[in-house]
Amino acid sequence: MKKILVTGATGFIGSRLVRKLVGSNDQIFLLVRKTSDLSVISYLLDRVQLVYGDVTDPASVQSAMNGIDIVYHSAGLTYMGDSDSKKDVLYRINVLGTRNIMQAALEAGVKRVLHVSSISAVGIARGKKNPVDENVQWNFDSIQLEYARTKHLGELEVTEAVKKGLDCVIVNPAFVFGAGDLNFNAGRLILDVYKRSLPFYPLGGVCVIDVDIVAETMIQAMEKGRTGERYIIGGENVSYKQLVDTISRVTGAPKVMLPLPFWLGKIFKSILDRYKVRNRISKLFNLSMFRVASEFLYFDSSKALRELNMRQEPHEQSIRSAYEWYREKKMLN
Numbered sequence: 376m377k378k379i380l381v382t383g384a385t386g387f388i389g390s391r392l393v394r395k396l397v398g399s400n401d402q403i404f405l406l407v408r409k410t411s412d413l414s415v416i417s418y419l420l421d422r423v424q425l426v427y428g429d430v431t432d433p434a435s436v437q438s439a440m441n442g443i444d445i446v447y448h449s450a451g452l453t454y455m456g457d458s459d460s461k462k463d464v465l466y467r468i469n470v471l472g473t474r475n476i477m478q479a480a481l482e483a484g485v486k487r488v489l490h491v492s493s494i495s496a497v498g499i500a501r502g503k504k505n506p507v508d509e510n511v512q513w514n515f516d517s518i519q520l521e522y523a524r525t526k527h528l529g530e531l532e533v534t535e536a537v538k539k540g541l542d543c544v545i546v547n548p549a550f551v552f553g554a555g556d557l558n559f560n561a562g563r564l565i566l567d568v569y570k571r572s573l574p575f576y577p578l579g580g581v582c583v584i585d586v587d588i589v590a591e592t593m594i595q596a597m598e599k600g601r602t603g604e605r606y607i608i609g610g611e612n613v614s615y616k617q618l619v620d621t622i623s624r625v626t627g628a629p630k631v632m633l634p635l636p637f638w639l640g641k642i643f644k645s646i647l648d649r650y651k652v653r654n655r656i657s658k659l660f661n662l663s664m665f666r667v668a669s670e671f672l673y674f675d676s677s678k679a680l681r682e683l684n685m686r687q688e689p690h691e692q693s694i695r696s697a698y699e700w701y702r703e704k705k706m707l708n
Contacts, residue, residue, distance in 0.1 A: 377401045380443045382430055382476065383450030384423075387556050388491060388548065390415045391590040392447060397422040406430070406439045406450070415557050430472030433479070440483035445597060448476045449491040451529075453560060454522050455664045462521050469525035470532060477536035477543070488543040489597045490533050494582065495523035497547050497607060499670050503580055506612055506673035509547070509605045518666055530605070537603040544600035546593055549609035549674055552693040553586030554700035562697050568622040568631060569698075569707055575635035576619045577668035582609040582676075583618065585693035588686055595683040606683060611690045612673040618690070625694050636669070 379396060383389035384405040393416055396403050403423045407413065413420065428435025430450045440446070452468040454461045473490065480488050498511040499518070515523040533543050556562035567573040592608045600606060613621075619631040679685040701707050 377444040378404065378442055379445050379447065380404045380406060380426070380439060381447045381449065382406045383448070383491070385411045385413060385415055386449065386451075387558065387560055388551060388586060388589055388593075389447075389449040391553070391555050391586045392449060392593055393419055393423065395587075395590050395594060396447075404439070404443065406436070415555060430475055431467050433475045436475045436479045437482065440479045440485060443483060444486050446476065446480055446485055446488045447491070447593065447597070448473065448488060449593075450476075451491065451493075451526070452522075453493075455520065455667065465521050465525045466528075469522075470528045473529040474532045477532055477541060480543075481536060481539055481541050486542065487597060488536075488541060489593060489600070490529070490543055490545045491593070492530050492533075492545050492547045492605065493523075493526040494547050494549050494607065494609065494672055494674055495520065495667075496526040496530050497605075497674065500673040501671075503612070503614070503671045503673055506582075506675045508675040509607055509678055518670070520667060534603070542602050544596050544602065545605035546589075546596050546600075546679075547605055547607045548589045549582035549584045549607065549676075550672070551584055551586050551589055552690070552697045554696050555586060556697055556700075562701065564618070565622050565626065565694065565697055565701065566707065568619055569626045569628050571628065573619070573631055575633040576615045576631050577665055578615070578634055578636055579667075579669045579671050580612060580614040581618065581668070581672045582607075582612050582674040583690040583693060584608055584610040585688060585696065587696075588688065592679060592683055592685045595685070596679075599683055601682070606679045607674045607676045608679055608685065609674040609676040610687055610693075612671075613690055615668060621691050621694050622698075625691065625698050 379401050384393050404426050405423050406426050406428050408429050409427050426439045428439050498507050498514045500507050552561045589608050623630045
């Protein structure tokens with residue numbers, strides 16, 4: 376029986392991971408803040424033990440590591456907007472928080488750590504016909520996105536810890552859909568198409584994966600992944616046109632017909648701001664997010680398929696799972 380510590384257990388990916396881990400005979404400990412919303416894992420609380428702390432508080436992280444065998448570090452802040460006010464908190468959670476986890480794991484003699492990063496820490500494909508793999512040189516700095524920068528720096532913290540002797544593996548999930556997306560991360564796209572608040576689509580594309588495949592592959596990476604290696608967890612590479620068409624088909628919403636290049640998006644955004652009608656359009660429409668969505672985040676996941684036996688499924692199935700979960704929870708009203 377192992378003692379497993381999970382950070383980020385109240386988040387989208389972390390909660391689905393815990394759902395799978397409680398099926399084993401291992402003892403599951405969750406590092407949560409006293410102010411954390413536990414609703415997404417409320418049905419699991421009788422099978423886990425809560426440890427109060429915060430990844431940005433080194434002392435609480437060190438205390439949580441006592442007696443732990445393995446750690447899934449999935450805590451992180453996902454923010455794809457362009458507000459400067461988020462820079463400090465992104466750095467504290469995604470970089471310093473990761474540093475605290477790695478340092479505490481080293482000091483506590485933890486046997487293995489799995490760090491959940493992001494495809495934004497990998498890079499951007501130059502064209503839809505050239506998906507990139509784990510070996511690409513990080514080039515996301517060509518887009519001024521603080522989230523991507525902090526996820527990249529977080530991986531560098533892991534690399535330093537591995538050099539000091541920590542057994543750690545990195546996974547890089549793609550654009551994650553599926554049941555349990557309580558805070559409308561990728562699911563915001565489903566909501567906006569359903570509510571007709573997204574009248575256009577960007578000209579880029581993205582790699583789509585289901586959250587349950589991500590959670591399953593994380594467990595496989597913990598068991599089989601090679602120390603210091605990263606593994607892209609991705610599925611189908613689809614254009615945003617294909618993606619919004621799929622969402623329309625699954626939800627019954629009208630098709631999104633208007634393509635919007637980035638240069639025109641900047642003009643459109645300034646008009647919306649000037650006439651103060653911004654709240655009628657999707658919250659996803661900020662210049663940072665739209666800039667990213669105008670690129671091709673296409674990835675080659677063959678390494679995870681080969682080494683971790685990652686399963687695949689059509690992206691429509693993941694969209695359908697998310698949509699049905701939202702309907703069941705009455706979150707689309």
